[in-house]
Amino acid sequence: MTRASQTLSGFFLLLAVASAGLAARHSRATRAPAPKAAPAEPQITFDRDIAPIVFRNCAPCHHPGEAGPFPLLTYTDVKTHGKQIAFVTRKRIMPPWLPEPGELKFRDELRLEDAEIALIESWVDQGEIEGNAAELPPRPAFTAGWQLGKPDVILRAEKPYLLPASGSDSYWNFVFRTPVHRSRWLKAIEIRPGDKRLVHHANVLVDREESGRRLEKEPGAGFGGMELIIESEAFDPDSHFLFWKPGSPPYVEPDGMALRLDKNTDLVLNTHLQPSGKPELIQPALGLYFTDKPATMHPILLQLDKDRMLDIPPGAKNFLVSDDFTLPVDSSVLAIYPHAHYLGKDLLALATLPDGTKKTLIHIGSWDLNWQAVYRYAEPVDLPAGTTISMRFTYDNSADNARNPNQPPKRVAAGNRAVDEMAHLWLQVLPRESSDAGVDPRVAIQEALALHHIQNDADDFEAHYNLAALLQMRGDLPGALLQFTEAVRIRPDDSTANNALGGVLFASGQLDGAVAHLNAALKGRPDYFDAHYNLGNALASEGDFQGALLHFRAAVRLNPQDANAEANLGSALAETGNLKEARLHFERALEIDPKNELARENLEQLNRESQSQPK
């Protein structure tokens, strides 16, 4: 850093000015120039000393079109707000940066050095002198519009959200239908959240199961809610953080870490909005940037939590929630995202290596939901297998916590609403190649994680479901059956879990059970393609081809592009003697997928039979 000497002198200045500052304040009342009590003390000027700090740390948000409420680009701008700037920097309200400084560095850190803060304060006390224009660095240039250049695809929210003029914070979700017709790789999604002055943070969730759409009152309308449950995983199966906060440049994934975007995938933008005093329309847009380079590295998102421990009595000032998870394989931590709501106070994440050394992964001494963020490490943090990651979050449910949504305080438990609490720590982790050839290290981590969550809470639906899916993937049907059964025990009406259990029962030859659970899946979601398809198969296996026909027809109606559903519908038709229509569906299946073997074989058989049996 070339600034070292300058900031050092600034630091000593603070000590010298402490008493001079008082004098200056008195003198200002009479509008006399600041007394030159210490003639050796160099004059601090905007052009030489303050502009570099402001241009680098403040201007990225404080310029027109960005989140800052006023520009900080000129001497006049800064002078107008000088006292304010000294105040908010001294209290470290600005620039907004929650983590305490530590051994590990983050990308795009927005933290002023103590000496820089002292310099600003002294400059204000000295009367905000402009200085010599020759020493003024060039005004920073900013790109208007898309920061990463013209996106390959721009998606705009179909309907804007009307943010009321007053009231408490709003949480609104926008569902974007993506227009890709085949799987594509994304290197970046640039989030333009609408009016940046109103959006505190936003993150994109990849929704492959239309979970978001089902919550919209009408298509494109969006829906309210602070925390989302998106099927498949709470974040994304490809495990990327897609996050926007004011002042953070959009993130481009490194080569080999692209994000897969499939056909029929929705992107759900979760936004946290704060009223401005007048009604505002919020209409975000997403810019998609494609790449030809597919993902070769596959990070996963680890979630530590102890929601069950979140039962905070009113008045508690230091309620501790902790969780510890031991990594089963060597891994690199790429990013970290601690999350609590309005009672969160001190958020700490530690790594204890097998040799006993401890690393602070992140420490936020004064949690503020408004400035929550995903923090990406400047360099990946390598942790060997056997490292224990510890979450230590404390909560303040007293009346002294101004943000406490309950006044007077009430007992608060875990939940998705703003008045509930959360204790989540997410880490984006890249597992390193396992020496155990053939075992995907991601599976090892996911399995360890699911078991960990079940240990924490035997009624953790997602953990049982995820563990079952992993076991099924590994071919352990009895194990999968057990875990899916647990998931359905916890949520008997959950369509996804019933469908999965039905599928495993079917695969294990337990047809009656399969039919019962697949029917249960359809009860909750009559338009559930997978359940219709599976139930068709189960009924066909029982010899009930009429029943199977109904469900294959429904499947084809719901997804006209699925070759297997067409082929199976053809088979059921053939079994019920409707050879003419069966042929049409086999042909349709081959039209969709010329390589569909079932359709080809059945069609060949139909042809053979029609030749051998004269009409």
Place this chain on the structure above:
Amino acid sequence: MDRRRHSFGVIRLLFLLVVVAWLAPPASTSPRAQNTASDLAGNPVDPLRSAGGKIVVLVFVRTDCPVSNRYAPTIQKLSLEHAGKALFWLVYPGKSESAEAIRKHQREYGYKIPALRDPRHVLVKEGQVEITPEVAVFDTGRRLVYHGRIDNLYEDIGRARSAATTHELEDAIAAALSGKSLTVDAAHGVGCYISDLE
């Protein structure tokens, strides 16, 4: 922050100045007019003089202060609730905020309250305010009975409650209307400094 650096002597001096202005013929061409606030057309206005027996509430705001902007619905609502008895004025102390910018601001935020420019900080001093949004409440005898925050919605910049739990401005209006000599304890406002260096 040293809010008490205005001694009583200063306050009395200010009152004297006001009395002098009172006695002088109101002529906008007079050099003394420079020492008053003005309406958006540039005419000098002394909001305490034209109160017609009502109490006066001066609300200090900036067009670009997000905290005072967030209070717009509250300010507008309170002014309507007390319309018969309290005269509300929005005071813009920012030297660089033009009448045109203020008009636009009023439209955008739905303000129906008359606005004053106070670039010389005459009313700022009279109301003993330092921050936007702070308010100064004067009883019918032109006595300053309260100056400070509107309520405690904000504990600090960026640290807001989901709703205010104390309502200092409403208490001060009630006290002023009751005619009691009671004064409400001044509480600091949270928001943007009114700069004297601007």
